[in-house]
Amino acid sequence: xxxxxxxxxxxxRDVEEVWxxxxxxxxxxxxxxxxxxxRESLLVLREATAEMVTEEVEPPFDLVSRxxxxxxxxxxxxxxxxxxxxxxxxxxTRAVAAVLRYAADGVDGxxxxxxxxxxxxxxxxxxxxxxVELSIAITAGQVTHQAYDEVxxxxxAAASARIGVRLxxxxxxxxxxxEG
Amino acid sequence: MxxxxxxxxxxxxxxxxxxxxxxxxxxxxxxxxxxSSVVRAARQQIKGLQPAPVEGVRVRWSGTAAVLxxxxxxxxxxxAAAVAxxxxxxxxxxxxxxxxxxxxxxxxxxVDVAW
Amino acid sequence: xxxAEAAALDDATLVARSRDGDVRAYEQLVRRYQGPMYRxxxxxxxxxxxxxxxxxxxxxxxxxxxxxxxDDAAFIGWLYRTTTNxxxxxxxxxxxxxxxxxxxxxxxxxxxxxDRAVEVSAQLDALQAALRGLTPEQRACWxxxxxxxxxxxxIAEAIGTTQQSVRGRLAxxxxxxxxxxxxxx
Numbered sequence: 001x002x003x004x005x006x007x008x009x010x011x012x013r014d015v016e017e018v019w020x021x022x023x024x025x026x027x028x029x030x031x032x033x034x035x036x037x038x039r040e041s042l043l044v045l046r047e048a049t050a051e052m053v054t055e056e057v058e059p060p061f062d063l064v065s066r067x068x069x070x071x072x073x074x075x076x077x078x079x080x081x082x083x084x085x086x087x088x089x090x091x092x093t094r095a096v097a098a099v100l101r102y103a104a105d106g107v108d109g110x111x112x113x114x115x116x117x118x119x120x121x122x123x124x125x126x127x128x129x130x131x132v133e134l135s136i137a138i139t140a141g142q143v144t145h146q147a148y149d150e151v152x153x154x155x156x157a158a159a160s161a162r163i164g165v166r167l168x169x170x171x172x173x174x175x176x177x178x179e180g
Numbered sequence: 181m182x183x184x185x186x187x188x189x190x191x192x193x194x195x196x197x198x199x200x201x202x203x204x205x206x207x208x209x210x211x212x213x214x215x216s217s218v219v220r221a222a223r224q225q226i227k228g229l230q231p232a233p234v235e236g237v238r239v240r241w242s243g244t245a246a247v248l249x250x251x252x253x254x255x256x257x258x259x260a261a262a263v264a265x266x267x268x269x270x271x272x273x274x275x276x277x278x279x280x281x282x283x284x285x286x287x288x289x290x291v292d293v294a295w
Numbered sequence: 296x297x298x299a300e301a302a303a304l305d306d307a308t309l310v311a312r313s314r315d316g317d318v319r320a321y322e323q324l325v326r327r328y329q330g331p332m333y334r335x336x337x338x339x340x341x342x343x344x345x346x347x348x349x350x351x352x353x354x355x356x357x358x359x360x361x362x363x364x365x366d367d368a369a370f371i372g373w374l375y376r377t378t379t380n381x382x383x384x385x386x387x388x389x390x391x392x393x394x395x396x397x398x399x400x401x402x403x404x405x406x407x408x409x410d411r412a413v414e415v416s417a418q419l420d421a422l423q424a425a426l427r428g429l430t431p432e433q434r435a436c437w438x439x440x441x442x443x444x445x446x447x448x449x450i451a452e453a454i455g456t457t458q459q460s461v462r463g464r465l466a467x468x469x470x471x472x473x474x475x476x477x478x479x480x
Contacts, residue, residue, distance in 0.1 A: 007467070015473060016470070019469060038473060041473040041474065044418070044473075044476045044477075047418065048419055049441050051418065051419045052419060052442055053442050055419065057334055057337060058330060058333070059330065059333035059346075059350060063329055063333070063350065064322065064325050064329060066351060067325055067351055069209050072291050072318060073208055073236075073251060074359065079316070083260060083264050083290075084261055085261065088286065088288065089268065089289075090288070090289050090290070091264070091290040092292065093316065094291075094292065094315075094317070095290050097315060097316055097317070098292070099256065113311065113312070114311060114312065162256065162259060163261065164261025164262065165261075292318055
């Protein structure tokens with residue numbers, strides 16, 4: 001495929017063709033001084049490229065922490081739930097989700113996947129209420145329906161004991177089954 | 181008579197100190213944390229990228245009283261609601277004690293839980 | 296679940312959890328991809344300060360835009376495209392005589408290879424210098440293809456052009472680089 005005519009050698013071939021044939025022992029390249037020279041240059045280029053591929057340049061050590069600081073601070077108005085009290089304290093839904101996922105993870109054979117937390121319609125500043133959809137992955141053979149009851153129990157307990165809000169609705173979704 | 185004017189950053193610094201007196205609490209710096217040096221901060225401003233004005237605390241004035249907003253990360257060992265109340269109490273107590281500034285209200289946002 | 300377990304999770308799971316607001320999962324993603332993105336940025340923009348800024352902005356933007364992502368598996372490709380785009384924007388905004396800015400901020404990467412160190416380093420330096428002689432788009436095409444192994448399709452989307460145009464730029468870049476590297480034969 002002739003891609004460009006900018007770099008046509010006196011023999012009629014272009015550089016890209018020499019590149020595509022670089023490891024082939026073809027008649028023309030062996031005898032043509034132009035192609036031979038270009039091929040040598042391309043071999044050098046290839047070697048230097050290989051070095052660049054394995055070059056060990058690392059980003060500054062604190063790049064991750066700076067990014068994560070900004071990420072943590074990036075909480076939108078809609079992503080918070082009031083905490084009971086004077087109405088001046090609130091918690092991000094992401095923080096609530098983390099706590100509830102952690103609670104569910106405590107049940108053998110269960111791994112929390114996604115956790116969506118929203119403020120319930122009946123929620124007020126003095127009596128905050130949430131609705132949760134928790135998706136979990138279960139390990140086949142390890143989990144019985146009692147495990148689901150246990151997950152519900154723990155999540156409900158965590159909402160009140162670890163956060164301080166009422167959980168009005170908990171939808172459990174098994175989104176994946178892992179090999180036992 | 182000399183009037184002592186307490187700057188917002190001074191109030192903010194005391195608020196951070198007060199909040200972090202509560203077990204498991206860390207005040208969460210914001211986008212300003214993305215900028216690594218004074219020089220880079222200047223470059224960001226020139227480019228029009230204003231970092232959020234925060235080291236996790238915002239100070240507004242209601243007359244001579246301060247209205248404070250604090251963003252925190254908590255450790256998860258204590259109940260979130262209780263920790264939030266403790267932060268409010270601590271800030272309400274320490275800011276007037278160390279700066280003489282009256283606190284009108286303390287608004288706490290728990291942005292994350294980090295075990 | 297411990298942090299160690301989280302670290303072993305595959306990209307798709309980490310992306311799914313991040314989309315959910317799981318900050319710990321996102322941190323794993325950042326740790327996993329900060330290296331490749333930083334190296335990509337550095338090779339396109341040529342200065343460590345600009346590369347750092349670009350990568351930070353990309354990861355923060357990625358976090359905010361996760362909700363718009365339909366396919367968890369598409370996240371990494373999205374990262375490459377966004378980083379490339381960000382870098383090209385940085386280059387476009389640079390004043391014409393931007394060499395001074397490069398001198399201020401560029402710090403040479405430490406060479407860690409023990410054997411053939413001197414000869415091999417000079418070769419790599421020559422390549423880096425040669426890359427600066429390419430247009431931003433040529434450089435981006437070449438780096439994405441030859442160093443990061445991205446597909447033509449992906450490169451085309453990253454640069455905002457056609458696959459044919461990518462092949463053309465790649466060919467021109469290669470020819471020009473070969474010419475500059477010739478003295479090292």
